[in-house]
Amino acid sequence: MIQTRYEVVRRREIAPKTVHLAVRAPEIARKYRPGQFVIVRTHEHGERVPLSLAGSDMEEGLIYLLVQAVGKTSGEIHDLAVGDAFLDVVGPLGRPTPIAEYGTCVLIGGGFGVGALQPIATALRDAGNRVIAILGARQRSLVLLEEETRALCDEVYVTTDDGSHGRKGIVTDVLREIIERAPVHFVMAVGPMLMMKAVSELTRPHRIRTLVSLNTIMVDGTGMCGSCRVVVGGQTRFACVHGPDFDGHLVDFEAIRQRNAMYLAEEREALERRRAEMEESCQVAALAGQTATARQSSTPKES
Numbered sequence: 001m002i003q004t005r006y007e008v009v010r011r012r013e014i015a016p017k018t019v020h021l022a023v024r025a026p027e028i029a030r031k032y033r034p035g036q037f038v039i040v041r042t043h044e045h046g047e048r049v050p051l052s053l054a055g056s057d058m059e060e061g062l063i064y065l066l067v068q069a070v071g072k073t074s075g076e077i078h079d080l081a082v083g084d085a086f087l088d089v090v091g092p093l094g095r096p097t098p099i100a101e102y103g104t105c106v107l108i109g110g111g112f113g114v115g116a117l118q119p120i121a122t123a124l125r126d127a128g129n130r131v132i133a134i135l136g137a138r139q140r141s142l143v144l145l146e147e148e149t150r151a152l153c154d155e156v157y158v159t160t161d162d163g164s165h166g167r168k169g170i171v172t173d174v175l176r177e178i179i180e181r182a183p184v185h186f187v188m189a190v191g192p193m194l195m196m197k198a199v200s201e202l203t204r205p206h207r208i209r210t211l212v213s214l215n216t217i218m219v220d221g222t223g224m225c226g227s228c229r230v231v232v233g234g235q236t237r238f239a240c241v242h243g244p245d246f247d248g249h250l251v252d253f254e255a256i257r258q259r260n261a262m263y264l265a266e267e268r269e270a271l272e273r274r275r276a277e278m279e280e281s282c283q284v285a286a287l288a289g290q291t292a293t294a295r296q297s298s299t300p301k302e303s
């Protein structure tokens, strides 16, 4: 049976412009593996955007999404209320993260990447690994899912750029110390491209297996449109079907940065349009409120 209504069942604002959503999607909840993602659309004229699966509840038939509003469509998703629904949710897409008994694993999350790390941490723990997490953010209010991560991992470190929570600094400062202290067998980074690049550069000389989850521009998610093209080990790969996880030591990060920058003007334009639409609807609502108040005050009171 084709599901036609992907209802938001729970919604939690966990940081500024950041929501954790539980969405009814029993088929996806049943099939998905850690590391996979979905492509969602909120309405008929909406853009398709990829979102990592941040976990699921098979019994309740729910998938979890952690969404940061950075532009037009993610802003629309952020604004969905409980009871609203996505028009479509396609997935699970991409290859699952390879889970094995590696030994000591260090998972590094920044921004929405912390969501994807939740099911990966669970799977690695279940496979018998020692799991250490490092969560990085600019400031305290932007540290995501810290408590939830602590419940899943053996050790958790937090870094903030301004030192307002955890340790002042960046995730690679902590990773360097962990590597110097004891053997690390597997590293996975999910977050901003610059962070994933820095993590890969740090682990390269130590020859530690390092995976990064590439958040390139995606459109169809099926390997047909080519928009998620990346170069890995000198070969062209499509992040949606060959990834999103790749060997960080082989990824050409500079080529990705250049491709992602190609759409900056269009993205800015779309965001400005949405802001203008929202302002207009607020003005209409305010005007409607004023008219209603004026009507009430001009209506003679019953005696």
Ligand SMILES: Cc1cc2nc3c(=O)[nH]c(=O)nc-3n(C[C@H](O)[C@H](O)[C@H](O)COP(=O)(O)OP(=O)(O)OC[C@H]3O[C@@H](n4cnc5c(N)ncnc54)[C@H](O)[C@@H]3O)c2cc1C
Pocket (backbone or CB within 6 Å): 037, 047, 048, 049, 050, 051, 052, 053, 065, 066, 067, 068, 069, 070, 071, 072, 073, 074, 075, 112, 113, 115, 116, 214, 215, 216, 217, 218, 219, 244, 260, 267, 268, 270, 271
């Ligand atoms: C595999 C994968 C998993 C992702 N998981 C999450 C997640 O769990 N939570 C989350 O908040 N975000 C996630 N993203 C990023 C999310 O898809 C973008 O933030 C979203 O598409 C932005 O759209 P927009 O219209 O709001 O912003 P825009 O103004 O259009 O763009 C803002 C930024 O988002 C990126 N972006 C824009 N369009 C796309 C697109 N079609 N595909 C990918 N990136 C795009 C660009 O880097 C751009 O600079 C993921 C991306 C990928 C590829």
Ligand code: FES
Pocket (backbone or CB within 6 Å): 217, 218, 219, 220, 221, 222, 223, 224, 225, 226, 227, 228, 229, 238, 239, 240, 241
């Ligand atoms: S999103 Fe179209 S080929 Fe990957």
